[in-house]
Amino acid sequence: MHAYRSHTCAELTAADVGKTVRLSGWVNRVRDHGGILFIDLRDHYGVTQVLCDPDSDAFADVEKLRSEWCVRIDGEVKARAPELVNPKITTGEVEVFVREVEVLGPAAELPLMVFGDQEYPEETRLKYRYLDLRREKMQANMKLRSDVVASMRKRMWDAKFREYQTPIITASSPEGARDFLVPSRLHPGKFYALPQAPQQFKQLLMVSGFDRYFQIAPCFRDEDPRADRSPTDFYQLDLEMSFVTQQDVFDTIQPVIGGIFEEFGGGRKVDQTWEQISYRDAALWYGSDKPDLRNPIKMQVVSEHFAGSGFAIFAKLLEQDGTEVRAIPAPTGGSRKFCDRMNAFAQKEGLPGMGYIFWREKTADAVAQELGITVKEAQAKLKSGEVEGGMEAAGPLAKNIGPERTEAIRQQLGLGMGDAAFFLGGKPKAFEAIAGRARTIIGDELGLTDTDRFAFAWIVDFPIYEKDETTGKIDFEHNPFSMPQGGMDALQGDPLEVLGYQYDLACNGYELVSGAIRNHRPEIMFKAFEIAGYDESEVRKRFGGMVNAFQYGAPPHGGCAAGIDRIVMLLANEQNIREVILFPMNQRAEDLMMNAPSEPTSDQLMELGLRVIPQD
Structure with missing residues (x-):
């Protein structure tokens, strides 16, 4: 017999009655019914009821067991009486009579209970996240997340995309949020950045001729936390396509996202028609560029x-x-x-x-x-x-x-x-x-x-520019790398009337997808930045790699990125994104479990040629 288990805690059925089995898992709870001890033994897959009476040689050892002890149990499978069958669990027709027990890992007094639905402060849950994750709801959320990602990958491969990995250590991104900077030991005084998104690299892949790229991409942004946004890192389904129009992107991603919601939405209605609403109409009709059409x-x-x-x-x-x-x-x-x-x-x-x-x-x-x-x-x-x-x-x-x-x-x-x-x-x-x-x-x-529905809408026709009411200065209102509708001709008139081929997908009041048809023509890009007060030298300095590549036969291209954390949050019917992330930060962007951020040692600072300036 295997050292730890012959079956998982979800496998035993009436067909196994009479067998000697070995199970390993955690003590979910212990119940004493007139001297007979019942234990709900739990592993990742499910729960099996085991029992022990005073006549068993293992009774003294079973008496010592407490909640969340990790144990191995050997025993005999017996059928439950018909009136005692539990239809709520897959092993509900049987129970295991304990013959031997081994404690694999005793547990100290618990800072939070795993069994039941007790509420605990978020700080406690995050500090002891490894215990919090043992709870049934959290196990279900994380399994859902894993299944969603697997389904996304399959759907993208079926749509003739290939998955490519882009760098994690890179230069600053044009995404607009704050970067996480990484000091270089080999180049003192210089810094890398963690990518806010694979934006520049996926566009360079199109210049390289790869045509259809996707990636389950980690992204890093130093942002203020919100209920639907992580303050440090997140994952997105990132994709890019060559020789496409805006509608081509919509037609490609809609079956992927819609299929995910149909597969994992728990029977809730998924809208089949996805309306296209201009940014200005969305603001007028709904007061938001991510309207809840339910x-x-x-x-x-x-x-x-x-x-x-x-x-x-x-x-x-x-x-x-x-x-x-x-x-x-x-x-x-x-x-x-x-x-x-x-x-x-x-x-x-x-x-x-x-x-x-x-x-x-x-x-x-x-x-x-x-x-x-x-x-x-x-x-x-x-x-x-x-x-x-x-x-x-x-x-x-x-x-x-x-x-x-x-x-x-x-x-x-x-x-x-x-x-x-x-x-x-x-x-x-x-x-x-x-x-x-x-x-x-x-x-x-x-x-x-209508709370039993997923309602989608594409928000389109985003204005590229806005005017500062105080200074009168023209600046970018939205993504500066979107192709202006009308190309160079559109940039000759009133900047406030220029719209971009930029789009977001809204669902139930959340932005799930954001993307654009890219500005792949250097002369149009230089003019677009010039209107906002950036000369050609500044553009070349900040985005030189991409601008240089566009001089060598860049194809028209576009794409988008879908927020995986947010999608799973909606599917799990959660209100906070931390409920679907394995090890999230708290509201102050702190990891209470791993004590991050932490102070570097003097040796680390010296090696990097850095010193910390004390804050007043």
């Missing part, structure tokens, strides 16, 4: 209904250039309580408030005022049906702008009885993000968002 709310511009109206705040605002008023429809949100709650949300976001109108059944007060009768008389007429109640608009805005404008807004937004609308005004960039968050809250609280 929420049907679409915001609209309603400036014309407030211009010159009795609501002075919006009316005066609209006299300024570049301002507008937008409405967030809220079907079924037509109650003062809900409207007040959303107004309070806006105030928490730093706004004075958020205007609203809601439509309700006409009250007796309104009928009395309309007909010039008493409220009591109005109540009687409504009750008898002599007067139809109908619908009225309520809220401070309705009173200020009057019934005609209010009705025009209702018709434009397609709202009715029991619905509401919320309003924000100013320069769009100043309030779009808040409007987007309000839209999300409204959709969630009113039950409008």
Whole structure:
């Protein structure tokens, strides 16, 4: 018999009854039922129930076992009584009667329990991650991640891509985030960088004639942490293709990503039609360039209904250039309580408030005022049906702008009885993000968002440039290496009208994929950077390797990268990306388990020709 096991803890079935077996794993929990000890023995594959009674020679040893001890058990497989069969586990028809036990690794007092669903502080979980990872949910998440990556690889090979590995130690990347720098011992005073992405190398592969490249690539960026972003490193499905248009990239990656979500989405609906939405429309309709289309709310511009109206705040605002008023429809949100709650949300976001109108059944007060009768008389007429109640608009805005404008807004937004609308005004960039968050809250609280679905949309037509409101300077708003739509001709006009062949794939409010058709023509690249204030010498200095390569017959090419961590987070239905990363950093970019970052030794600093300047 094997030194440690004849079977895993997920393999035994009724067909094994009567066999002598050897199992190894961890003590999930110990239960004492009237002197008979039951142990749930767990390994990576599953759980087997083992038991021992006082007549067994191993009873004294089994009594000493505690949670998370690593043990080997020899015993005889027995069938469970029919009423004791556990259908929740694959070994639920059998149990193993212990004949011998060996402790392979005793466990000290546990800082966190592995069995059960107890909640522990994140710092505790990350410091003892090797224990945290033993938990059933974490094992499932990491197995899911592994299976997703394996499926991605197969799908890419099936699509005629080949996998190539690019350098990990390189020069600074043009991605735009902060680099992690690596000092060079052989070249004192000079530094390598960990790649923010394989961007330049994968483009150079296209120049080299490899046509279809992919890689499960580690990327390193010194970023502030968020729930959906690691502060140090992450993995992406990176790909690049030669002789392709933007639509070719979409048609290539959609079956891969869509297939992954169908395979691992747990039966949740996966949208088959992926809408293409311009960046500007996404900002207008959803207040975000990564919209959650499970929420049907679409915001609209309603400036014309407030211009010159009795609501002075919006009316005066609209006299300024570049301002507008937008409405967030809220079907079924037509109650003062809900409207007040959303107004309070806006105030928490730093706004004075958020205007609203809601439509309700006409009250007796309104009928009395309309007909010039008493409220009591109005109540009687409504009750008898002599007067139809109908619908009225309520809220401070309705009173200020009057019934005609209010009705025009209702018709434009397609709202009715029991619905509401919320309003924000100013320069769009100043309030779009808040409007987007309000839209999300409204959709969630009113039950409008379809939570059992993966909804995808390509965000396209990103502007390449933006103007600084204070200085008036033109700079890049998005990826400077995207090919301008229209090529060199597009760069002769207003820079703020130049759009790039750049695209993101949004799913359920997250950006999953980002990519572009690349600017492979040096003369167009130099002109694009010149508009943003960078002369040719600066471009050659910063991106010389790529620019030089483009002089030797560079093909048109494009690609994208899909965030693996974020994809698995959505598939696992987790809210934090650290739940699907084996050994993540904490919010301060610290590895509490390995004590990183750590201080270098004096010898290390001397060898590298470095010294640390103390911080005040």
